Amino acid sequence: MKPTYLFRAVGSLCFLLAVSLSWAATPETPGMQSVSRFSGKTNIVEVTGYGKTEEEARMNAEVKAIVSTIGSFVTQQTEIVNDQLISDKIAEIAAGTITKVEVIKPFNGSSITIRAHVSVKEVMSFCKNNGIGTEIQGSAIASEFNRQERNESGERTALSGLTDKIYAILNRSFDYKVIADEPKLYQYSKYNANREWVATDEFILPLTVEVYSNDNFKILYQEIMRTLKGITMTPSEAATYKKMGREVFELSVFSENDIKKYYSGWHTGNNMFPDRTNKNTFYLRTNPRNVFYNLFGESEVTQMNKQFIVRMTGSTDQIAASSFKPIETLSNRNKKYDVNNYAPYMYMSQLRKTPLDRIKFYPYDQVLIIPSQGDILTGVMALDYKVPISRLKQYKKIEVFPVNR
Secondary structure: OOOOOOOOOEOOEOOOOOOOOOHHHOOOOOOOOOEEEEEOOEEEEEEEEEOOOHHHHHHHHHHHHHHHHHHOOEOOOOOOOOHHHHHHHHHHHHHHHEEEEEEEEOOOOOEEEEEEEEEHHHHHHHHHHOOOOEOOOHHHHHHHHHHHHHHHHHHHHHHHHHHHHHHHHHOOOEEEEEEEOOOEEOOOOEEOOOOOEEOOOEEEEEEEEEEEEOOHHHHHHHHHHHHHHHHOEOHHHHHHHHHOOOOOEEEEEEEHHHHHHHOOOOOOOOOOOOOOOOOOEEEEOOOOHHHHHHHHOHHHHHHHHOOEEEEEEOOOOEEEHHHOEEOOOOOHHHHHHOHHHOOOOOOHHHOOOOHHHHOEEEOOOOEEEEOOOOOEEEEEEEEEEEEEHHHHOOOOEEEEEEOOO
């Protein structure tokens, strides 16, 4: 089979490849009718394709768009490929290089005019992989590298600003409720001379503090998503970044509603998290673990919920949150916090006994789960407060007050 040159038809489609060093200087070939302009790393081309069906005409137009872009980068005359290789490769080429198609003039029975956005990087990659000489400009590569350096610096600045915003919002994102059970005489308050525990006048006051998210969590979730959408790379940009030898970090953010929908019915056989999509996954140049683990790691979430003071009106007594412990057992007292009642969305081996996992960053999976609404139980803290009956008699009311970080 003879080599295929420019504008040779294959079957009913006109599969084209550029082979000329001086494409831009060559007079426009009849039927090409293309108008090109560059936008960043994309070549935007308007072309008219012909065919007996809309599919054929559209494919013909897409091939012309690719040819136009290839012609801009060919540096040597090459007898490129035979009919079969073109036929085998054209769908792959179009899928990999054309990122967007806009119909300018709909199919009229014989032709269609489109505006195609062609990825310059992918075209160059195709040329290289198929033995076509391509123009690799050192200055362009250096410029791209410097641009990525600036993007990395801007990304770090944006994440640092997001951290400050998160702290400010979290200070106003929790509501608290204190529950005091009936005081009980402490049976083991004193060890007597007979080596026996005996009761004195000391009582145990069981206290429980429930921590709830409020509607400021909506703002928090929206702020996180807005910032990440503003700095994320597209999948194609991420692929280019990797080709430059750089590491790309994928971060997925799920609201609690996303998780609940995915795990509706308590199906523990599912994957731990919903599918990653372009709507919930972001491609970053810097490791988000450095930011989100410091904000939403397990111990950080516990401390985040413990931003309160319990006061006993009628006396000067008050209890700092540091004295309270997260509920970690399913005793009768805490049965209503049974994990099955509030968090049916983890592997059985990873279930926790408290609602604290409603806010959590999973560093190895690079996944952040966060409430996106108010009135969500995010923590339960308990304390058996020991107090002499003389002070207990003064207590008129027990209240909880939030404190800022």
